Amino acid sequence: MGDNQLGLSIVRTGISPVSSEWNAQVSALRTAKSYGSNVKILASPWTAPAAWKSNNSRINGGTLLTSRYGDYANHLNSYVQYMRNQGVAIDVTSIQNEPDWHPAYDSMAWTGDTLRNFVRDYGANIKNTKLLVAESLGSNRSYTDPTLYDATARNNIGYVGGHIYGQENGPNLSAYPLAAQYGKNQWMTEWNYHEADGNGSNIWGDPTNLAAWNETLDKIMPSVNRTMESNWSAYIWWYGKRYYSFIGDGESAFGTTGGAVLKRGWAFSQYSKYVRPGYQRIGVTESSKASPLDVTAYQGDGKITLVILNRTTSAVNGAVIQAPQNVTSALQTMTSQYSSRAAQTTSITGSQVKVSVPARSISTVVITL
Template identity: 75%
Template structure:
């Protein structure tokens, strides 16, 4: 067992204290600084800084230091940081200028380095060098050093205990509409300053094969630019002609006489992407088989998923299958597959969404999956209660509501997911979905909010593309689950609808027959892989989530469920 202590320069964090004799009536100034580098990669690093005020109360502060190896500060939070040459100045922001005696204030930043990245060895607050003691503002004190208690370990690591393998953390690119640019994709997966470094990218499988090329370039960029990036592909529906309701929307089951065609459809997608240089690591059989909204969706039972995977799963080549991405990791959709030897051998992963999982008691280890060595991936969640009516508070890192929600809700679920022995955590859209650059909107949707093509992290450090404000995703899931489990969410705020702009998709005219992918090795033609010849437009009706509050504050009847988007 080892003790790990994240610390600053030895002179600052050696645990020394000072007893100071002050002239009568003198104001005292003094400080101690802890500077840590919790993560570092070639050419970049993250730093956390904590300043403790040992003197009289401060109403504002300016921490200064110098770098000795050419490091530069790229982006900061909870402080306004500037740099001139080697010298760095970090000033308080609006919410953290007042620091009482004995109080502390923290901020952080990303930086760049070349050659080496030593910690600074000297800091000053408001011009007073931080020595771990106090100094009167009008003179030089007499100082008697004394040794304080040893530093306490922040983290205890037991190297003898091994838990699950972490496959990665990720987010989705656009599922409907236009593709991401190369620069946006690089922000998502890159390891440099101002980039997120995510290692899983989720994409959708369109039921129309002519749309498959849309996201090729973004996915190729993710594979080539990131570090070991995995691609998860999720279908929302089969082609309409293969379903019992003859429609892409409102659920509808896959007809059993088209099970073979659907397996070919999934395999053809994988082979097409493979031919474009994009390996699809994991292919889901269905996104949310237990949710049947008025956009792309398809209804399955656990038994039907078992039968399909058992009888057709082996036909989906050069990828690993996942079931079942149910709304709240409902075991009724995965137990039947895990309990059938043939079906179980045809899958590689168990997937589920986080909505309602904690409330339903399933934010925990999944013993049956563990028994059969099937990693569990959390493949979708999104939350933003803090911004209420959808205002741009996420561009203001000084707003404590952002950090409270990020740390208390979002990062807590990341931690809980890891404690549950899950192997991946995948956020919903990695870029703010109602940005004008993400997808086309139905004609009835209101104008986009002023935030443009901002990327968002998952979700402690926000980064942005050049010239755009920092943003994060909007809340898209609210109400109760099919089983009645309450989900944390918010109602639409002023100026919002609970409807079209949350769909992430076009109100599409379904147009004339579209070409199929070339038939070649490993690719076969599909029945019904065309769209109707007569154009038609589907519009959507605003619909609050069930059990949630509408804009008038009335509780909606159960039976109309959450999801105002997708």
């Protein structure tokens, strides 16, 4: 949580179908857990062992043979217990990554009904973790509705989740009343988008590159804002360390320095560093002055935290935030094409905080009550 840290609190890892490979991630996951109890691990399988599938292959989809449902539950449980014995608690375990996508790499096909049947009949065999369904490619609810409608299956899961490929502006990135009805938080468990590089231009290591910043501000960050407005409770980006991601991987063709925080990382940290696990989203009433802005607000630890997107070409100066009681202190930081989580000036008068939001920026305001 220091000045050069991003505050990320969820790690997603894969579950290999080969148990002898599970040790490969132990060290990294232990390191993640060493940052405290707020760090959660989601483990997702891409496929069962080939011999348990209808196509006898790890790739190109293929379904899990019903005669192997028990074996698959034992496989997932064995992974969780193996990691637990290594000192790594697996907080959430997915049943399947992208059950509706069957590419020529590790994958496995399910339907909403077969996921329900598996979770209903075998979910209780997977111990010391909370289960998640269904990580559909585009958060297709036909993959989660059957589980939610079945009381036994529903009681065997902790979360519903999905990806937002093709849905960043689509109808599936929205509130999910059925999940809310049964108290199941929804996680966005994967998205990745990087078209600004075209055919591989060397832009990502330049913190002021306009194309990279425009994509981050106009395409990526609105998807986070929309996810939060839809009352989903987690947002997980694809690789954390990659040239188009949060931290540079050092790949020379794309211009990043290995280990260096990238502009997209600074932008994401306007959420992750300040909106901490356990905070609750609260409503915001916006005046006409704030109408060009996208604002979400959160409460926790005696603080109110606002994340403010200004995608317009005009600054909003002297905006007044009205808190419910007198304010003790206020902190504002801002990321833009030329700034990376830079401190901004605020002023306090009783229960009001005055801030300015630069054009083409994302800001966070933390109000201590």
